[in-house]
Amino acid sequence: MARRGMKRRTFLRTAGAALGAAALSQALPRRAAAADMKIGALFPLSGPMALLGEDMFRGAEVARMMINEQGGVLGNKVVWAKADAPDATAATSEAERLINVEKVKVIAGSYSSALAFAASEVAERNKVVYWEFGATADSITQRGFKYLFRVLQLGSNLGDVAADYMAQVVGPTFLKMDPKQMKVGLIYEDTLYGTTTGGAAVARCKEYGMNVVLAETYSQKAVDLSSIVLKLRSLRPEVMIATQYISDGILFWRQAKELNFNVKAFSGTGAAHGLPDFPKAVGDDANYVLNSDPAVGLNTANLTPRAQQELKVFRERFSKEYPGRTPAVHATLGYLGSMVLFKHVIPAAGGLDPDKIREAANQLDIADGDTIMGWGIKFAPPGHKNAGTNLRAYSVIMQWQEQQLYVVHPEKWAMRKVVLPLPTWEERRAGKK
Amino acid sequence: MGRGRSLSLEGSAIDTLTIIQVLVSGILLGGIYAVISIGLTMIFGVTRIINFAHGEFLMLAMYGTFWLFTFYGMDPYVSLLIVTPAMFLVGLLAQWSVIQPILGAAPLMQIFATVGLSVAMQNAALLVWHADYRTVRTSYSTSVLEVGGLLVSIPRLAAFGVAVLMAVGFFLLFKYTYLGKALRAVAQDRRSAMLMGINVERIYLLSFGIGTACVGVAGAMLMPMYYTFPTVGTYFVLTAFVVVVLGGMGSMTGACVGGLIIGVIEAFSGFLIAPALKEAVYFVIFILMLLFRPWGLFGQRGAEEVGLK
Numbered sequence: 001m002a003r004r005g006m007k008r009r010t011f012l013r014t015a016g017a018a019l020g021a022a023a024l025s026q027a028l029p030r031r032a033a034a035a036d037m038k039i040g041a042l043f044p045l046s047g048p049m050a051l052l053g054e055d056m057f058r059g060a061e062v063a064r065m066m067i068n069e070q071g072g073v074l075g076n077k078v079v080w081a082k083a084d085a086p087d088a089t090a091a092t093s094e095a096e097r098l099i100n101v102e103k104v105k106v107i108a109g110s111y112s113s114a115l116a117f118a119a120s121e122v123a124e125r126n127k128v129v130y131w132e133f134g135a136t137a138d139s140i141t142q143r144g145f146k147y148l149f150r151v152l153q154l155g156s157n158l159g160d161v162a163a164d165y166m167a168q169v170v171g172p173t174f175l176k177m178d179p180k181q182m183k184v185g186l187i188y189e190d191t192l193y194g195t196t197t198g199g200a201a202v203a204r205c206k207e208y209g210m211n212v213v214l215a216e217t218y219s220q221k222a223v224d225l226s227s228i229v230l231k232l233r234s235l236r237p238e239v240m241i242a243t244q245y246i247s248d249g250i251l252f253w254r255q256a257k258e259l260n261f262n263v264k265a266f267s268g269t270g271a272a273h274g275l276p277d278f279p280k281a282v283g284d285d286a287n288y289v290l291n292s293d294p295a296v297g298l299n300t301a302n303l304t305p306r307a308q309q310e311l312k313v314f315r316e317r318f319s320k321e322y323p324g325r326t327p328a329v330h331a332t333l334g335y336l337g338s339m340v341l342f343k344h345v346i347p348a349a350g351g352l353d354p355d356k357i358r359e360a361a362n363q364l365d366i367a368d369g370d371t372i373m374g375w376g377i378k379f380a381p382p383g384h385k386n387a388g389t390n391l392r393a394y395s396v397i398m399q400w401q402e403q404q405l406y407v408v409h410p411e412k413w414a415m416r417k418v419v420l421p422l423p424t425w426e427e428r429r430a431g432k433k
Numbered sequence: 434m435g436r437g438r439s440l441s442l443e444g445s446a447i448d449t450l451t452i453i454q455v456l457v458s459g460i461l462l463g464g465i466y467a468v469i470s471i472g473l474t475m476i477f478g479v480t481r482i483i484n485f486a487h488g489e490f491l492m493l494a495m496y497g498t499f500w501l502f503t504f505y506g507m508d509p510y511v512s513l514l515i516v517t518p519a520m521f522l523v524g525l526l527a528q529w530s531v532i533q534p535i536l537g538a539a540p541l542m543q544i545f546a547t548v549g550l551s552v553a554m555q556n557a558a559l560l561v562w563h564a565d566y567r568t569v570r571t572s573y574s575t576s577v578l579e580v581g582g583l584l585v586s587i588p589r590l591a592a593f594g595v596a597v598l599m600a601v602g603f604f605l606l607f608k609y610t611y612l613g614k615a616l617r618a619v620a621q622d623r624r625s626a627m628l629m630g631i632n633v634e635r636i637y638l639l640s641f642g643i644g645t646a647c648v649g650v651a652g653a654m655l656m657p658m659y660y661t662f663p664t665v666g667t668y669f670v671l672t673a674f675v676v677v678v679l680g681g682m683g684s685m686t687g688a689c690v691g692g693l694i695i696g697v698i699e700a701f702s703g704f705l706i707a708p709a710l711k712e713a714v715y716f717v718i719f720i721l722m723l724l725f726r727p728w729g730l731f732g733q734r735g736a737e738e739v740g741l742k
Contacts, residue, residue: 008529008530008533008534009534012530012534045564046559047664048662048664050559050563050564050662050663051564051565051566051662053564054563054564187708190709216707216708216709217708217709218709218711219712221668222708222711222712223462223465223668223669223672224458224462224465224696224699225708226458226700226703227458227699227701227702227703227708227711228703228708230454230455230458230704231703231704231708233451234451246566247566247660247662250568251659254574254575254658257575258577258584259454259458259584260577260584277565277566280568281566281568281570285575
């Protein structure tokens with residue numbers, strides 16, 4: 001018995017040592033050259049949000065490659081100090097590490113509201129700039145922070161725009177109903193993102209006098225949503241607004257099909273319903289689902305010629321770097337946020353000094369139509385309730401058609417006409433695509 | 434801001450059909466929980482090891498099914514025949530390399546070892562397969578059987594059927610085969626079993642292998658309905674533990690009945706109370722079970738103690 005045990009132990013020890021050595025050699029960070037411009041990149045690259053964090057990082061990475069090919073920022077090549085934050089605790093510790101060990105002066109990130117909330121706190125304490133590309137919760141920029149800038153719109157905007165669309169367009173035009181006669185069901189996942197965006201949508205629906213038959217949270221980790229689907233089915237809303245992450249979004253839609261739950265219009269508010277993984281999982285069943293999010297698939301006629309060209313170049317480069325992928329909302333936000341930093345803010349600040357960057361950011365004034373998502377950029381000034389949020393960013397309504405997202409509202413950015421009401425599951429089975 | 438407040442259900446069409454539908458959905462969900470828990474309870478029953486890496490074995494099986502589908506176009510129900518034996522071998526390997534060396538150690542050490550295995554597997558999967566959600570789309574992924582107005586999801590029904598088959602299979606194994614009797618003997622008293630001439634070390638290896646093979650079956654059955662990603666195991670493993678405790682650690686019948694009970698409770702709490710609380714309800718039951726009847730519904734009294742007897 002001892003003999004066998006010895007052999008096993010030796011084998012395991014050598015195997016373990018070999019694996020450890022291999023892992024270590026991968027993990028040693030590349031030493032940045034003296035003249036490199038080091039910027040922190042804090043994203044969820046593992047764990048449940050990794051899919052979206054990675055997509056956002058891809059966009060940022062394309063921006064970095066492109067700017068380096070054009071000579072870098074102020075003559076220096078941009079290098080990321082990468083940090084993986086699968087949850088808020090890791091976000092805090094990684095932010096500390098980036099600031100104290102890697103000595104970055106600017107941290108870009110982070111896609112998730114929960115992560116951004118935690119990490120930006122660390123950055124603010126250390127007077128390091130936090131440049132947010134994707135987290136939407138309103139509360140993030142409502143703490144009076146001076147070094148925090150958020151390139152996109154508030155989460156409540158996502159919810160508001162969805163509710164507005166239902167009440168102003170879907171009801172009167174397609175259902176021939178007054179908002180006050182419409183029954184609406186809302187579900188949202190229970191973290192900061194879901195409750196902010198979903199909560200805003202609920203409040204907005206109530207402002208219109210719509211009949212909110214259901215407004216429920218649920219855990220994104222649920223493996224079964226049939227009870228919610230059945231509850232909704234028994235309440236018979238005409239329209240639905242859902243704030244879901246990808247796995248629950250897919251699960252819900254599949255179970256809605258199984259249990260034959262039909263609505264005349266269904267809108268997501270970012271996350272699940274803005275990702276190409278949604279149609280990849282449910283195929284043609286994704287068609288005609290609406291989504292409230294910053295614009296992808298927009299009519300470029302109203303962009304400035306410069307932005308039109310930039311969008312074209314970005315999309316081509318993205319597909320070249322990541323074969324088989326097209327940039328969706330998160331990748332585009334990652335690119336947009338990074339480019340603004342590289343092209344406008346850091347040069348105006350003359351370097352990475354946080355106070356100078358802060359000043360440059362507050363002075364930034366990009367007109368509506370001059371970014372690849374159609375908006376402009378002007379950060380809310382210090383003292384404003386949402387200081388640091390881009391006041392010119394807004395969400396639009398898109399619809400999946402032929403498994404691609406196209407803007408359908410507002411007219412200015414609409415690339416296609418919306419197709420409503422949603423076909424019933426029976427109609428879909430009968431072959432109506 | 435409407436945080437989880439459920440508005441009244443007046444004016445809604447809650448008829449008997451809907452209630453029965455909720456029940457049916459609950460039972461089918463229970464079938465899924467049962468099929469995942471059978472392997473776990475088997476391993477615990479015989480080796481007294483709480484395998485915290487159980488979820489990761491499920492993840493591995495799901496990935497196996499996914500890759501077989503992607504590269505060879507193999508239907509998940511067919512790849513069952515490959516994934517199950519493969520998982521059996523994985524179980525043997527895990528037992529031999531991680532568990533066997535620490536069988537005599539303190540129960541806390543054993544727990545740490547399986548937790549460590551769990552984390553290692555999650556991150557290895559992340560490294561190799563990345564974070565993307567992988568799903569398999571078959572012609573029957575969302576197929577439904579309609580029975581008198583009730584809608585029964587076919588992949589779920591299949592998973593339920595498989596759970597029943599496995600329970601019956603184990604019943605026959607335990608009652609009529611030498612291996613089955615040896616497994617039961619080791620589960621009851623390891624030393625006496627050794628005195629009876631049973632090769633206990635081999636039984637441990639086999640039970641881990643069989644238990645992991647069971648979760649391999651679960652993985653193949655789940656793929657048409659779910660998606661896999663490196664941390665998918667964590668979504669299921671906690672519920673599997675609740676089922677195993679409720680049913681009785683080491684009892685196959687317990688795993689099935691426990692699974693069904695949890696599934697039905699979850700469905701009804703979600704429907705009648707609030708979706709936000711559906712897991713909370715069965716966790717409360719879990720705690721009560723641990724307090725008042727820790728050996729579960731069908732377990733042996735005293736069987737709930739971790740570690741060897």
